[in-house]
Amino acid sequence: MSLPLPAWARGESLTHAKQGFGEVSGEKIALSVGDHHFAVGGRKGHAIAVNGSVPGPLVRLKEGQNVRIDVTNNLDEDTSIHWHGLLLPFQFDGVPGVSFPGIKPGETFTYEFPIRQNGTYWWHSHSGLQEQAGHYGPLIIESAEPDPRYDRDYVVLLSEFTPRHPHEIARLLKVGEHYFNNQMQTATEGDMPVSERLMWGGMRMNPRDISDVTGSTYTFLMNGHGPMDGLEYLFAPGEKVRLRVINGSAMTFFNVRIPGVPMTVIAADGMEVAPVEVDEFQIATAETYDVIVAPPAGSHALVAEAMDRSGMGVASLTSHKGHRATPPPQREPVTLTMADMGMGSMAGMDHGGMDHGAMGHGEMDHSMRDTSKLPADVKVGPGLDMVSPMPMDRMDYPGLGLDNVDHRVLRYTDLKAKRMNPHRMPTRQMEIHLTGNMERYMWSFDGKKFSAVTDDPIRFAYDERVRVKLVNDTMMAHPIHLHGHFFELVNGAGMMNQPLKHTVIVQPGSTATFDVTANEPGDWAFHCHLLYHMHAGMMQTVTVRPFPAAGEGA
């Protein structure tokens, strides 16, 4: 039996999705999800649009209000919307199979919840690979009090468009993880010493293996616009401008900068931090940063360069309408280092300067497959092709390719919560391994692929405070996202000023640790936010029980 083809695949004409978004607000909001056609940067194809645009509309809310959002599914398949970073009853968190059954074709699902926070967030489908096709949009919650720190307020939503169907990308990644990587070094190229090339070759890995999906199929977008579209952010000289930078991409880490214009970071993942001035920052999929800039008169390029340097999103921050800033040239591709292989403390971690005196490549290869030190609950099997022998905390690492630039780059260790957190010591410690097999494109937590039916959830007691150490046994950076909660990065800021986040990058071969108070009862998704990693199984359910009795609460 063959499944009926969706309308867009039957060749029925689809309306063109609008590039960029309108705005919806108030106590009653209606969103409709439909198949469309989309074109940008010389690439065109099928897209899933919400209210007819890619990205979908900006949902603008106010702290303290209630909201009712009707989501109507006009697709031929199930859909959903997850409100990314919002504190809400878990039944409205929007993850099919975890928090609700999903929205069937032709149906309308009503989300209804109070708005308990403010800041910069976003929303997206949590069904299949729909997010890659355009099913996402920004979500801004204004604070209850007016904010005098800036004169203008803009959203900078970063994403990608591909003319390929997301399921085709998933299939190609399974066939060969290097499919989209055009920047692979061959054994004869580059200035890498022979011993080092042998080592990488021996591990069947490649130091240029930064991103799974690249600019070879992606056009990088800012608010739905390609780099040639001339997107403008206008300002008057002397004004302070708040930029709400959201990484709503499926797979891309971006390095964000405005050459010549310093940026003061005031919030991370929607939560306020003590202001810190930088010239560039890396933002992973699912993270948000709010910055304030005071640009001098003129036109400045706002650049979001893909971490693997296979392309960039570009806009002009300008005081002259119609003037386009010249973006800086794309920088040279970067390569992985010893630290990215979990060789943390072992010798010259500087770029290209690996010291092989201590260990031959055969020996190194062996130690990267030594599973004897893994905790007992990590499943050893084909889903795990590497173990980090000496994983180190790299909270002070600015991100791949940014450790060697001659300007100030944000590090997680720069983030300090603006308001003090209540001081509570964790009563339990957990270690979770991020595991994978790059060749087979298998991704998991603790070697166990997610399946909502059979898996044993991660259990937190209601109001329990837990210290969670994530150990990355792979050579890719994973942005790990917990639904329904904010955790505190253990970044040296001191117990009461650890920054609150909903997503943390765990660098390749490294660890990252957070403290979480499990005060939001229910079932919550916990996963890598790289879409094809989550889809391949790097996901778990976090269960917070029991539900507090009426009147009790956080």
Ligand SMILES: [Cu+2]
């Ligand atoms: Cu991942």
